[in-house]
Amino acid sequence: MSARLPGIVPVLILRQILWGAAFYGSFILLTRFFLDKLNYSEAQTIMMLGAFGAIGPVCSAIGGFVADRYIGSFRAVYIGYSFYAIGLAMLSAGAALINAPLSILGIAVIGYSRGLSSTSPTVLFGNSYNETNQDRFQEGLTLNYSLNNLGSFGAKYVFPFILAFVAYQGSFMLSSLIMCGILVLFYVYRKPLRAAGNAMDHRPLSLLFWGIFGAGSLFSMGLIYWVFSNLDQGQYLLYAIGFAAIGYFIFRTAKAESSDQLRMIAILVMMVILICFYFYYGQMMTSMNIYAINLMGDEILGFIPVKPESGVAFNPLWCFILGGPVVGFYAWLEKKGFSFSIPTKFAFAFVFTAIGFSLLALSTQHMNEAGKISANWILMVHFFQAIAELIVGALGAGFLFQMAPKDLSAFTMGMRSIALSLSGLFAARLSTSIALPKDIEFTQSVVESAYYDYFLKLAIFAGIMVFVTIFLSRVINRLVEKSRNVDQGETLTPAITAS
Template sequence: MADTVKLPYQKELFGHPVGLYVLFFTEMWERFSYYGMRALLVLYMTAETLKGEQSGLGWTEGEAIALYGWYTMLVYLMSIPGGFIADRLIGQKKAVTIGALLLTAGHGVLAIDAIWAYYTGLGLVILGVGMLKPNISTMVGGLYKQNDIRRDKGFSIFYVGINLGSFTASLSVGLVASVYGWHYGFGLAGIGMLLGLLVYLYGQRFLVQVGNVPTIEEKSNDISIGTLLSQLLKSPLQLGIVIAIIAYAVYSGLTYNGNDSWGFAILYIFLAFVTGMMMMIYKNLNGQVEKDRYVVLLLSLLMVIVFWGCFEQMGGLMNLYAEQKTDRMLFGWEVPAAWFQGANAGFIILFSVFVANIWAKRKLKGKAADSLFKMATGVIIMGIGFVYMVFASMEYENNGSSAMYWLVLAYFFHTMGELCLSPVSLSFFTKLAPARYMALMMGVYWAATGLGNKVAGVIGESASKAGELNVFGGLFIFAVLFGILVLLFIKPLRRLTHGAEDKETIIRDNQTEGFELSDH
């Protein structure tokens, strides 16, 4: 009998579909472009306005961190319409193509030295990430059949690309920007995204079976936002709550004296509708088990907001601290401030397997290793990282500068906390969310991540008045106490999950491989 000829999309490399490696390199270059530009963002905005390539925008720290907060929030919020457009209209494959094109154009425009180009470039990047980010991960899952044991390892390989792109971007883009100028750094990020687009287009023949335009049956499986809003109009109590929140949003827009008052007003209106939908979902749940799990799901969202609200000081306030208040001289050479942004991805690559094995050993010994425990522990460990920023701030007040190792230690603890929470939270969310609301709830999860990023911007902005020492100290105390509070109530919270992870525990205990990496 003649051997069956495999089609391109059926071919494998190192035991996985070739399409996985196409998506690996696409995402690697996308993260290269995103994190390369992110490492420069607040540094460029606060740099002095000079003639030549080193000229920045000359903004205050508060203004720069505020825009950084809006930008990083919108990047995640755009995942909601990006995922919706793919799921309901064009499919993930076309959505990723559009996202890559928008990102390439956005980074290219950022290389132009003009204020209109800066805002236009950021807008295109926001739209591009929103189209690409939620959909490329969906395509990775689609490469494997439902019960394929290779799926988890495939995602692990994929996330190596994420962190590899982030790590190399912080080093190369930061170095180019420090030597040749900001816009050369933005341009290098754009070249990276162009390479990712070319890889993706070249590899289309290996992705034939995934990310295609959804069928009518697939579209009918999801509960639409319009359906929930129509139900909200029929519920006087929930509608009244939403209207009250919207009224407050408009009032705050009229009375708040800040530059971005209407930005906050629009955000409050958005949150009002999200609140209304979340209430309607709870009302429509079937039975007490679904409702109890939904309550725990909401708490996990709160932990996500708290975690990223603290963690994302890394790209804003801590990035500025590295630039302005850290002694970065090493053997007579000044380390670019943007390089410190690569510490997070570097630590993830080095310690992800180590952290995963620690949790696996705890589980084998019968000790607490469920998702709630991991997430609360992650918040505490991340909070401890701010102790080192407190020490750095105290050293700066005494000596006029602080040592680099304080930043490195802070980033190390932040990364250890991230490895406990980030790979777990999204998986835990999918276990608790009602199946018929899954697509919508995934959008809510990314919205919570985006809201955490905006909270980080608001906190970082306050440092100009409160001082870094107070901000870092406050973040340490709040994060640690919040994590401890969750641990104190963890037993009743576990009961409310009604064994959502029990079956998974049995399956995982029989597996010999564990490997977790994180994307934020």
């Protein structure tokens, strides 16, 4: 087996592709489902999708804590994916019955599943690389992230077409069956996957513990259901959970040893950058998605058919196409003697984000006679946003994993998800400012007043973040360098004493 891909890593990459197909295939249909079948307004739908996108990540810190301290990373994935399959089946039943409470209960179960399981695959992935092969870890993560987008793109593009044949209930059930396939895969490879887990995966757990865990899981799902059913109040609970998790991390930072403390402070500074970047990521399923559904044309390059709700599929398409070239470009730069730190690379990500949202604002000036915006505009916007996402997505996860203390590895990966969640909630709340009545006629003046100023302001803020990120990257680099100096000093001290 190639040193680039240790034994169990191909299985984990296949899991990522299948998960992307199942999750995003359903996710892409939810906007239309709530608008057309459950009769939600645009503002209600934006907030529901924002909350759905946020609930799993904001709970992932809790899931990471449970995986680190109690059940192990392998168990967290297996249990979480079992509930994924159940939640998607419930969503299918809710769609068949056009039953809003049952549909919301289904996505509540999915939200719980995502929270429990989302951090642990990265832990399994990272532990699959031995100590002498860590240079390949970042490359493996970027490859994994790129291939995830293959499954995501296929699902986001194909599922809206499948919808015409099997309706919403059939589409959601297909996702449930894909999740069942992942469970079979994990059962077949359970021994090497458990070996890549953490210490808790190897410890037996009592029936009393499983009873407590089951009761806690039911309570969590009930609480998530309440959040979705009462979004005006529920969003503040999500904010509270997110900031409480950050507060716990700050508490652990204050108690950590010197070198770990410096690295954990670097993680907290990185969180500021991640929250700002993921605010733009959150726009994809909120403002950009609504914009595409309302105005995007039905062809790419004049001959490739596409559904308006599939506009967000352009993002994973570009991520898949560009993943390899991005890795190759990093390698070429290093050969030429140019080596940028991960935080510094994030400044480049904001450059591409600013270009993307500038193009999005410009697209509002180019409605055709049918009152539509060419899909090619949306395709170009996602090209630049995908480059930014490739820089931040895999490298951000790798940076947090490498900086985190071993006993906080899954929880720290949950911190990344908290950044995604908090910024996604803010993105959804801000995006409601462009929500329009369902029966409005889209004239040039309506499109410009609703969308142009909004997207232009986002582009300007991304430009400002370039310079802010450059400053913060220097802070992070100094913290990491100090932590290395401390580690070297601690290594040298015993040798000096012995001599």
